[in-house]
Amino acid sequence: MRSVFFPLMGRVSAFLCWALPGLMATQAALAEQQHGMAMYGAPALPPDFVSLPYVNPDAPKGGAVVTGNIGGFDSLNPFQLTGSPPWQLRFFAYESLMGRSWDEPFTIYGLLAESVEVGPNREWVEFTLRPEARFSDDSPVTVEDVLWSLETLGTVGNLRYRDLWSKVAKAEQTGPRSLRITFNAPERDLALLVGLRPIIKKAQWAEKDFADGGLADIPIGSAPYVVESYEVNRNVVLRRNPDYWGRDLPLRRGTNNFDEIRIEFYGDNAVMKEAFKAGEISYVREFNAEKWESQYNFPAVQRGEIVKSEIPNGKPSGITGFVMNTRRAPLDDWRVRDALIHAFNFEYVNDVLTGGRQPRITSYFSGSELGMRPGPASPKVRALLEPFADSLPPGALEGYALPEGDGSARNRANLRHALRMLEEAGWTVQDGVMRNAAGAPLELTVVLQQDGLIQQATSIMELYARALERLGITLRIESIDKAQYAERERSFDFDLTFMRRDLSLSPGNEQYLYWGAEGADTPGGRNLMGMKSAAADAMIAAMLSARTHEEFVTATRALDRVLISGRYVIPIHSYAVGRIAHKRQLHYPADRLPLYGDGVGFLPEVWWYADEDAGAQD
Template identity: 75%
Template sequence: MRSEFFRAFRAAIVTTTVIFSTQSALADKMHGIAMYGQPALPPDFVSLPYANPDAPKGGRVVTGNVGGYDSLNPFILKGEPPWQLRFLSYESLMGRSWDEPFTLYGLLAESVEVGPNREWVEFTLRAQARFSDGSPVTVEDVIWSYNTLGTKGHLRYRGFHKKIASITATGPRSVRLTFNEEDRELALIAGLRPILKKSQWEGRDFAESSIEDIPVGTAPYVVDNFELGRSVVLRRNPDYWGNDLPLRRGTNNFDEIRIEFYGDNTVLKEAFKGKAISYVREFNAERWETQYDFPAVQRGEIVKSEIPHQQPSGMTGFVMNTRRAPLEDWRVRDALIHAFNFEFINDTLTGGRQPRITSYFSNSELGMKNGAATGRVQELLKPFANQLLPGALKGYALPKSDGTKRNRSNIRTAMKLLQKAGWTVQEGVLKNASGQPLQLEVLLQQDGLIQQATAIMDIYARALERLGITLTVTSVDKAQYAERERNFDFDLTFMRRSISLSPGNEQKFYWGSEAADQPGSRNLMGMKSPAAEAMIDAMLKSETREDFIAASRALDRVLTTGRYVIPIHQYAVGRIAHVKELKYPADRLPIYGDGIGFLPEVWWYEAEE
């Protein structure tokens, strides 16, 4: 394996051009870059608008994860690392502001330049940029990181690497990436790739690293110690190079972040009640209202905070695997959506407190509008009229029930759809012309974020029985689930896809045909839609916000009418219960609300005297 890696690496180096240019720059150096328009913050900004630049440093925060881990390298396919590591221990050339749709400001890089059509991007490193071991970040490290992550790293990094025509060192501290296709977002994606230390991996296979091989990063936190599968302790580096950067003022305030691992969500919640962990996020509105009145809350030792946001709903629900019969038939998927009695389930499990997701981009200006497609949206979709499913052009809405348990009208519609697809009830069992019964399995991870997923499926299974369909609910541990999900070994499974206010290339990884048959990809439904890919391309080539919105609304129609997912609740507000010592700038919340860029990044510890 080791020799294969270095042959591949040497081949990559041959294709990498290293030139020190003395020509004057073709574009102005900028402190930041926005997907559309100009960055909101000026070159001399003091801190991010949602951070408290005077926040005190110190204290410890303990967070809980369900399951375990067997890797501390978040950049490779091998192993399961704590998800927080990528965000807390590693930095990129630029950093994101979570108070703008998609804008980056200099982090490891002091400036950014782009070509007239963003066909290339050039970054100039800060002279003071350092790895956690004190060594300087070099152009060589940057080039190695792009090439290695793009060829040996996790799948999420490889698609971008294919779009790089060349990587060119243009000076002692500057590097240029030239792209091989038209895509305005690539310049920003380049700025968000993590930068790792090349010399750490000399003579070693990056893709086969062990638990002891922790990549050296540049971020404020480093792994201090760990107990395999049980805990990881991150320590704030006292010599962190970027303390005075505007992007960092008022952030990364805790001296220590401890990640504890629990076998299931119930045990984790009990640990929180005893203040063994510092905070939990609650995704069930009913539990938030009824189960957070335990003694520590009554005494004021634990505080309930609600964090609103302005981002799209994204998609949360049960995805159907179209690689498997009969789910490749949209009529069967449509029938399964009709049989899902959301109104009754929502009232039973959440007291009706959480509204349903209506489309992938709902709750934002990017979401499709009611009724028929018009204007630019119609123009984009019309060339694919003969491929689109019913409702894409004329209008579509999820079926609604009357809220009763029987859901009679929708069950009748579901049966008609199944009959058109060749399924009939024979002796109480739904069978096709060959006599095969319709049997489905829903795969769930034990005690995932949505704890009521099993309860939802139990109710759903009873509804499908009325159609003659057998639904088996299978709950497995994290390791088994990861393996089966990676290999698309399921009929239905739970899916959560967050979508930003500036969706882009990641949409191809979610819905693109190239990812459909790629093990480990996020295209869980296995969709292959030329219309969806054309809408994504239109989004990436848009030069105005208006064109971008039209393309995203058109994509929303393709995805929603594709009937790939049974949508459930949207999360229009973040719910965090936390110990009273944890504080946040409540008067300056970011438009993205809660997330890794919010907690723990801009929170701080403040003990009462």
């Protein structure tokens, strides 16, 4: 995520002018309090906006929604380094200083903070807390809580929070309800990232070690929902706080409408889908277009008790597929990775498993203006990449496209190409087995979590294994439970595994987490392929320092070229449309869908419960 300085809005901070004379007063005069921050220019919504544009501001409150998760949980703290908490907790039970509008590429508006100021070059950001902001135990949210949360999560919290704190030069209280964060890096998205860090209560941990908290140590937050009860590996019940402090805020009007959110846990996807058919859970998302067409005609759908909704979005495709671990030979050789990509017969697999209904991802940011353009790099993109020309893989500058098959099962042309690349890398077929010069066979293991996001992952790999057999390559498929998989992924103990990275219209610092060289060998890191590319790091830096939208798009397109031509992932389907099957009592504003479509800020956040005779609008 990223942003730049925007036009002055609002009034000068009275406290800063009073408390910080001299130089600080001069700096304060350059900045003014604002109700939000945008990536470029001013936020789309004015200071007096009454609700987000994609919500029903008059949505009724009440009812319950039941959702299903696969696997189990051993933690209810989504901020610790260890443990497997339900993913929903971070979004439903905790708040930050600012909140997202999912109808803009990257704009945040005041939540716990009533206003925000930034330095001339966003070298610092200052927030003023709302006096009415409260934790769920009715204690006030203080500057001390904010500073402690930023430092604690940034030093002993989950890895995803640590990079930001390393770029903080100073964090200080500047007034009874205000604090300033000064940065040591010229990255213009840092101010927005601070605004989105979760805030929890410091006093709760006065006599506890945050890093070693147990299952019962549930952090106290300030959000609309609190954990009411739980049964380990069975369910977690979230209850809407009737005394929630922010229910009348413009950012909250028409949202968080259900009285109860219940998360039920199932051993596998098939059992969860049967529970949905039986009416035990309220909705499911379907990621397979063929199944959406063929398997959602059961009696409840025919009776109108279940509704099928399709939610488009304007996001980049992101990357979904099978990532190759370059920390291991021979996957550290781009020629071997290229061969494996050519051996993957996408057109045939897509036809067999999805009826050919889902298009393939063509690059990490495909489907958006941020995606690389076909053919040679444009002059501006080339200018960014040329300093790294000697280290770039073929295609980065001159143009790269994924191989296309002829739709048949044999995929002969692409397999011939794969053989040529393997031979260049020192591998030849000997007695039907692909071997290197030392005679070692080419054997790979793909590690899959049982019933992960893409339920057909095992089926895809079974088809792929048969194709690799024709090259003399053995592909072993290991399907393991969630706990085992988490450890294997954390320690990078795999040759290939399934990976999905959602990418936004405002990529920023998180790109270092996904692809940066610094964290490539850090256990538990998100850089699963282990890529160490000076070009990628430089393109991310260019994105973060860009001062115009044009510069930002150019740098992102350059990064996209580095990523896709690096041949780190075997891409599969894109998901430009969200598919949700849900009970008919669940409604959403169908006439005002957000730019980001179906995501964490959509279901259940802006949905509501109403019986048919209640006259709900959707």
